[in-house]
Amino acid sequence: MNESEVLETIARLRDVRSDSTHVEAKTARNELPKRLWETISAFSNTRGGGTLLLGVSEEADFAITGVSNPGKIQHDLASLCTCMEPPVRAHIEVHRIAGKHLLTAQVPELPAAHKPCYHPGAGLTNGAFIRVADGDRKLSHYEVQMLLSARGQPKDDEEPIPGTTIDDLQPRLVRGLLARLRRRQGSPFAKLSDDAVLRSIKALVPIGSRWVCSLGGLLSLGKYPQQFFPALSLTFVVYPGAEVGEPGASQERFLDNVRVEGPIPAMLEPTMAVLRRNMKQRSIVRGLYREDVEEYPATAIREALINALAHRDLSTAARGTPVQVQMFQNRLSIVNPGGLFGPVTVDLLGQEGISSTRNSAMLRLLEDITPAGDRRAICENRGSGVGAMFAALRQAGLPEPDFDDRISSFRVTFLNSPARGMVAGVRTRRDRRDEILALLASGGDFSRGQISAALGLTDVATRKWLTILRKERMIEITTKEKTRSKYARYRIAKVRTRSSKRGSPTPDRAGK
Numbered sequence: 001m002n003e004s005e006v007l008e009t010i011a012r013l014r015d016v017r018s019d020s021t022h023v024e025a026k027t028a029r030n031e032l033p034k035r036l037w038e039t040i041s042a043f044s045n046t047r048g049g050g051t052l053l054l055g056v057s058e059e060a061d062f063a064i065t066g067v068s069n070p071g072k073i074q075h076d077l078a079s080l081c082t083c084m085e086p087p088v089r090a091h092i093e094v095h096r097i098a099g100k101h102l103l104t105a106q107v108p109e110l111p112a113a114h115k116p117c118y119h120p121g122a123g124l125t126n127g128a129f130i131r132v133a134d135g136d137r138k139l140s141h142y143e144v145q146m147l148l149s150a151r152g153q154p155k156d157d158e159e160p161i162p163g164t165t166i167d168d169l170q171p172r173l174v175r176g177l178l179a180r181l182r183r184r185q186g187s188p189f190a191k192l193s194d195d196a197v198l199r200s201i202k203a204l205v206p207i208g209s210r211w212v213c214s215l216g217g218l219l220s221l222g223k224y225p226q227q228f229f230p231a232l233s234l235t236f237v238v239y240p241g242a243e244v245g246e247p248g249a250s251q252e253r254f255l256d257n258v259r260v261e262g263p264i265p266a267m268l269e270p271t272m273a274v275l276r277r278n279m280k281q282r283s284i285v286r287g288l289y290r291e292d293v294e295e296y297p298a299t300a301i302r303e304a305l306i307n308a309l310a311h312r313d314l315s316t317a318a319r320g321t322p323v324q325v326q327m328f329q330n331r332l333s334i335v336n337p338g339g340l341f342g343p344v345t346v347d348l349l350g351q352e353g354i355s356s357t358r359n360s361a362m363l364r365l366l367e368d369i370t371p372a373g374d375r376r377a378i379c380e381n382r383g384s385g386v387g388a389m390f391a392a393l394r395q396a397g398l399p400e401p402d403f404d405d406r407i408s409s410f411r412v413t414f415l416n417s418p419a420r421g422m423v424a425g426v427r428t429r430r431d432r433r434d435e436i437l438a439l440l441a442s443g444g445d446f447s448r449g450q451i452s453a454a455l456g457l458t459d460v461a462t463r464k465w466l467t468i469l470r471k472e473r474m475i476e477i478t479t480k481e482k483t484r485s486k487y488a489r490y491r492i493a494k495v496r497t498r499s500s501k502r503g504s505p506t507p508d509r510a511g512k
Contacts, residue, residue, distance in 0.1 A: 231319060
C-alpha cells in the first residue's frame with residue numbers, strides 16, 4: 001500500500017466509525033496487541049483476506065497515533081505470522097505519515113486446501129477465527145470440521161448404514177435407474193446383475209461381508225430414509241410477516257408449517273405443492289396484454305431445492321438439521337447445512353461449466369433417477385442449474401437471487417417484488433438509494449430491519465445501500481450503535497452530498 005491508499009483506507013473507517021470486514025486498526029504504540037493472532041487467523045480464513053493497520057487508534061476516531069519502534073513491531077508481527085499454522089505470508093510495510101510511523105500488513109486468504117489457519121498455542125478448536133462484520137469470531141467445532149473436509153473429497157454419502165438391506169430401496173426408483181444406465185450405448189452395466197450395478201455405483205456398500213445401503217443410496221432411492229435419519233428431511237414454514245417471530249393479524253406465528261419426508265426424488269413435488277398453495281398471483285404487462293403469473297417461477301425454485309437437497313452437508317454434525325424453506329411477505333429463502341464446496345464461490349455461481357460436488361456418489365445417482373410422473377432426471381450435475389434459475393427470474397421480471405454463503409450454511413433468497421430497469425428484456429442492477437431516501441423522508445428515523453421490510457430487501461442488500469448512502473453523506477445514524485448493529489437507526493442527513501456523474505460532490509440541503 002502507498003501513502004494515498006493508507007489515507008484512503010483510514011478515511012473509509014472514519015466515515016463509518018468502525019473497523020470493517022477486511023480492515024482492522026490497532027494502536028500498538030509500544031508492542032503488538034496480546035491477541036492479534038485472532039485477527040491474523042480471521043483474515044486468513046475469510047474470503048478476500050484483510051489488512052491490519054498498526055499505529056491507528058479506533059478510539060480516537062482512527063487518528064494516526066504511530067508506533068514508537070517500527071523495526072521491532074515489524075519483526076514481532078512477521079514472527080507472529082510465521083508462528084501461525086499454516087504460516088501466514090503477510091505483506092508488511094512501514095509508512096511515515098504526518099511525522100509518525102505506522103505499519104500495514106496485508107494478510108492473504110489461505111487456499112481452501114490449507115484452511116483453517118489457527119494459532120498452535122490455542123489449538124485448532126480454540127485458535128481458529130473468521131471475520132464477521134468488524135470483529136473476529138471463533139470458528140465453531142462444526143465450522144472447523146467443514147473447512148477440514150473441504151481439503152479433500154468428502155465421503156459421507158458413501159457411508160454404510162448398518163441395519164439396511166436392498167429391501168430398504170424403492171423398487172420403482174431402482175428399476176428406473178438401472179434401465180437408464182443400461183440403455184446407454186456401450187454401457188458397462190449392460191451385462192451386470194442388479195446387485196452388481198448397485199454396488200458399482202455405491203448405492204450398496206460393504207460392511208464386512210454384508211452389503212448395505214450407503215447414505216447417498218438411501219437418500220436417493222430409499223423407501224423412507226427418515227426411519228434411520230429423522231432430520232434429513234425438509235421443513236417449509238410460511239410466516240405472516242417479514243421476519244421470524246413477527247405475528248400476524250390474529251397473533252399467529254405462521255400460516256403454514258409442513259415437514260416433507262421421503263427420498264430426494266419424492267420430496268420435490270410435495271414441496272412445490274406447498275409453495276403453490278401459499279403463493280400469490282401477480283400481473284405483469286407483456287406488450288399490450290396483462291398476464292397473471294406466479295409469485296415465484298417454479299423453475300427457479302425447483303433448481304434451488306435440488307441444489308439444497310443434493311449439495312447439503314451430510315457429515316455427522318449436520319444430520320440433525322433439515323433443509324429449510326422459509327416464506328415471508330416479501331421473500332422466499334431456502335437454506336441448507338454446509339456452505340459452497342470446493343473452488344466455487346458466490347461470484348462464480350451461474351457461470352457455464354462452473355461446478356463442484358460435495359456428495360459426488362449421491363449426485364451420480366441423482367443424474368439417472370426420475371421422480372414419478374417426470375421424464376427428467378433429478379439433476380444433471382453440469383453446473384447449469386443456477387443459470388436456469390437466473391433465466392427464469394429474468395423472464396419473470398424478478399431480481400437475481402441473493403446468495404449468502406457461510407462455512408456452516410448456504411442460503412438463497414428470492415424477492416417477490418418485480419425488478420426495475422428492464423430495457424428490451426435485459427435486466428440491469430436495481431438502484432435502491434432513492435427508495436430508501438424517500439422512505440426516510442416520509443418522517444422519523446428507521447432501523448435496518450424496518451427498511452428491509454418496507455422495501456422488500458434482504459438484510460445484506462439493505463446494509464449495502466445504507467453504506468453507500470452514508471459514504472455519499474445522504475443519510476446519517478441517529479444512535480450510538482455501530483453501523484453493523486441491528487439497533488442502529490437512520491435518517492436523512494442535515495447536509496447531503498451525492499457525487500455527480502463527473503465525480504464532484506453536489507451539495508443538497510435537506511430543507512430545500
